[in-house]
Amino acid sequence: MSDLSTQKRLAAAVLNCGVNRVRFDPTRLSDIESAISRAEIRELVGEGVIKAAPVKGISRGRARIRTAKRSYGHKKGYGRRKGKAGARNPSKSQWMQRIRGIRGTLREMRDDGTIDRHTYRRLYRRAAGGQFRSRAHLKTHIEMITKGRVE
Structure with missing residues (x-):
């Protein structure tokens, strides 16, 4: 496999994301390899050959469970407290x-x-x-x- 680091860098600049989020279509690697300008990269992005992977978020699921438990009095004991009652x-x-x-x-x-x-x-x-x-x-x-x- 050829070195596509330059294309990856250009694609990251075009897509306005980090290099690690750039994804190439494995069936069109020859087209990507021949693309050496930003304009050519932009065309491939338009065709859907080059994409940006979705941003990974931080799950709020555990926080929601904790809040629900606190709403009915769990996880609020003396050991959890860090301030006076006032x-x-x-x-x-x-x-x-x-x-x-x-x-x-x-x-x-x-x-x-x-x-x-x-x-x-x-x-x-x-x-x-x-x-x-x-x-x-x-x-x-x-x-x-x-x-x-x-x-």
């Missing part, structure tokens, strides 16, 4: 999650008429001040208000 789940993000839920509940209650807009505004400000631990706590507070036990 770094892994910061208090600010906990607060944001809680206040968004509480505010959403308040909005729903105001829109469906469970509470009037004055009560909504008063409870909204109290929620911002951190009076309610959770949506359930807010709901029990509203029930108490409607029964006339609080405030």
Whole structure:
């Protein structure tokens, strides 16, 4: 077999890929051997005699399996942790999650008429001040208000 390293190099330049990804059609090696210019290489690429092998990727399959297991609590033990609890789940993000839920509940209650807009505004400000631990706590507070036990 003849030396096709020059053709391989030219083909890599034409195909805009690495030399190791260039593939020649073994039945047309004589045509490839006679091609010594970039134009001739381009013609062979157009005919499909010279091709670039597909890029090899990194499989995400193992990562998906690991993420799925972590979603239901596996692979999260003490030996896997590399940060304090406050770094892994910061208090600010906990607060944001809680206040968004509480505010959403308040909005729903105001829109469906469970509470009037004055009560909504008063409870909204109290929620911002951190009076309610959770949506359930807010709901029990509203029930108490409607029964006339609080405030």
